[in-house]
Amino acid sequence: MPCKMHPESTDRQIERNWPEGIKKTKQRIAIYRILADSDTPLSAAEIYQTLNQNSEKPLYAFSTVYRCLQTFEDAGVLAKSVLISEETAVYELRTGTHRHYAICMKCHRKFPLRSCMLGDLRRMLSEEAEGFEITGHQLEIYGYCSSCTRS
Amino acid sequence: MPCKMHPESTDRQIERNWPEGIKKTKQRIAIYRILADSDTPLSAAEIYQTLNQNSEKPLYAFSTVYRCLQTFEDAGVLAKSVLISEETAVYELRTGTHRHYAICMKCHRKFPLRSCMLGDLRRMLSEEAEGFEITGHQLEIYGYCSSCTRS
DNA sequence: GATGCAAATGCAAATCATTCGCATCTTAAT
DNA sequence: ATTAAGATGCGAATGATTTGCATTTGCATC
Incomplete structure (x- = not known):
């Protein structure tokens, strides 16, 4: 599920916005991509589901999702919030x-x-x-x- | 720990604001009083603690706290919110x-x-x-x- | 004031999101 | 290629909240 209007823009965005000093792993890149391609904030469960939707058994662990989100948040590229209407936290990339x-x-x-x-x-x-x-x-x-x- | 500036005002407030069709139990009245006397929103744990602070073993159950809060919320006299900075929900009476x-x-x-x-x-x-x-x-x-x- | 029944409570077990410990695997710098 | 720091996967632990069920209580009725 690549991005919508500008092909490649997600890859470029990753190049440009990848936070300083954070290792690029396939898990982190995949999670970043999912967030960048979404037009609403996502919960950890939604991200986990999207990550693993095309494989029989989970390729990526839940704890990895949470840890990556934490890493992105610490690095300042991600905003976490808890919406009133939901019981779980949701995450979105910080755009300008x-x-x-x-x-x-x-x-x-x-x-x-x-x-x-x-x-x-x-x-x-x-x-x-x-x-x-x-x-x-x-x-x-x-x-x-x-x-x-x-x- | 009765109220601050207007003695009895909490009791009167309970008289006036008690929601239609909701049974008055000592648990509910105690919880309502705690909320009415607080000047900040409280978590379920804080309410539980306040309820039981003067007794050796807990007089009131945690599940009762949650159920009463739910009842008040359904009745429309209580607002629940999840603040970003906290991990738990907090509750406050709906004032005008x-x-x-x-x-x-x-x-x-x-x-x-x-x-x-x-x-x-x-x-x-x-x-x-x-x-x-x-x-x-x-x-x-x-x-x-x-x-x-x-x- | 006594009675009955629906609703409320207390307790412990269950649930659900999130975190953590630890052994193993990867990234990225040499 | 080598390697050390850091990342991942797994399952177990945590902490807040919910639920099932037996017991108790509020309150409408006699």
Whole structure:
């Protein structure tokens, strides 16, 4: 399942974005590729499934998936988040511009928001939080998408 | 550990806000009280600990805590969320105005944000999300509070 | 106030995502 | 090619949450 609109772009992206000092192994490359080709954040289980979908018995271990994700996160190329609507963590590559999603509570599809319209986050801090150093944020909208009715 | 500024207000709040058709048991009342008296969202473990802090052997079971929280959530008086910085879910009573927090990645303290400054969330939806019915949202700022240095 | 039944609780066992220990295999630098 | 540091695979361990089931309790009814 290579990428969609620009053939080869994933390979080039790997060349350019591969984090400094991180060994290239076939597992890591495969996981990176899956993340790069996905347009929504993926869970470890989804990545594991995609990795092993074409083989009889698993070629890649679950622990490897988690360890690679951890490695990418430490290296700063991956963002981990825990969505309210799911019970498990999901992961996506950090692109230049981060993303937020509207998540359907029924089908669990994730729709990227137009853009991050959060202005000055610092202004939201109260006096008690004086001196708080902001390093990140997370916004999530949830509800029901047009294909799913409420109940 | 009764409430802080207004003696009895918790009892009155329980009278007024107790959800329709939900039996009052001492466990549920105790859990509601703990949530009402807390100024930050609490995890199930924190609630369990508070419940049992004054007795030799546990008076209340963990499963009861989870089941009560589920009941309150279903009844709509409780909001569950999974913060990025923690591994476990946290819970808080739904007050009229919902809250968001700045969370310290080191000490895990939660500082309520001044207010929800998110304007029209619908405008953030992209075309693909046409027809999405928004039922809630979650915003979270993370970083390091003034008492904790970065590393 | 006593009674009955549906619903709630306590306990322990089960589940599910995630992490860890350790022996073996790979990467990448020499 | 050689090799040491680091990565992987496997299965067992962990920790949060859920569940089955026997027992207890809230509360509507007498």
